Amino acid sequence: MSAESIQIYGRHTSYNVQKVLWLADELGLVYTHTEIGGRFQGNTTAEFLKMNPLGKVPVLRIGSRTVWESNTILRFLADSYSKNEWLSQEPYLRSQSDRWLDWSIDQLEVAFVGVFWGFYRTPPEKRDNQSIQKSVVDCELCLKVLGNQLTDKEFLLGKTPTIADISTGVFLHRLNAIDIQIQIPPSVDRWYANLSQRAGYRKWVMSDFSELEGRSEF
Ligand SMILES: N[C@@H](CCC(=O)N[C@@H](CS)C(=O)NCC(=O)O)C(=O)O
Incomplete structure (x- = not known):
């Protein structure tokens, strides 16, 4: 089975988006980053609101799954791609x-x-x-x-x-x-x-x- 594609949405000037991009790099993930929100806009389109009804960034998309709220994304990525290093399972x-x-x-x-x-x-x-x-x-x-x-x-x-x-x-x-x-x-x-x-x-x-x-x- 091929690895699911990882997409991170959100303008990099948002500290909440920065949390996710920073961890993704620490974990060595291959991902696509799309600037959304702020001067880039695009966070109130019907398509984006389907991913996050709050119209806020960051949003993480993995295959057909969507995760929002920056700290929730941190937990999700740490649990999914590291074994205890970034977040303990105990x-x-x-x-x-x-x-x-x-x-x-x-x-x-x-x-x-x-x-x-x-x-x-x-x-x-x-x-x-x-x-x-x-x-x-x-x-x-x-x-x-x-x-x-x-x-x-x-x-x-x-x-x-x-x-x-x-x-x-x-x-x-x-x-x-x-x-x-x-x-x-x-x-x-x-x-x-x-x-x-x-x-x-x-x-x-x-x-x-x-x-x-x-x-x-x-
Ligand atoms: N508690 C949310 C806050 C999300 C949030 O308020 N994001 C801001 C950027 S920091 C946003 O989307 N603002 C609209 C915009 O940038 O256009 C999280 O941690 O993800």
Whole structure:
């Protein structure tokens, strides 16, 4: 039986899409990438909505199967194409990864969005500086939590990266790259340096996102 084709849909400037592209490269997958959403549009067509009724990217298609929600895609790819390296099959070890994936959406992303959208994606004259400062504080609290976890580790769960690093690590580059004052603990800086050694991180996460500056329509 021939291998099913793998297709990844979503503009590469989306950090949620970057998670999927980064893991696909780590796993050595052969895939087709189609830029959808943002300036590329195409995410509200009937055809796309059949794949993801929310009209959001990323979407993964494998043969006739469709997966959406970036962290769900990470779990699906890790389970399908790696044996324990990127996500353990053992329930307790798995929960140690899952909690970072859930936390990344529930806490880290919310704080990050307050900074990234509030500051970078909003033109200066429209910014709400008080709300941005609150999000900076929230981000710093999240970074402290990550920093405590990373004091004696190269990656969140130990010596090698897992999808816990992917779901959280995508936010770090932008926090470093945008022109805003934010306290980053030394252990998080070391982790960022470790992530930056990964070819997939460099290629996708550290790619140019300047087209998003001052732009809030998508
Ligand atoms: N929780 C979803 C969020 C998906 C989402 O909001 N995607 C954004 C990009 S980050 C999107 O599709 N925006 C519309 C667009 O880019 O045109 C996930 O993690 O996949």
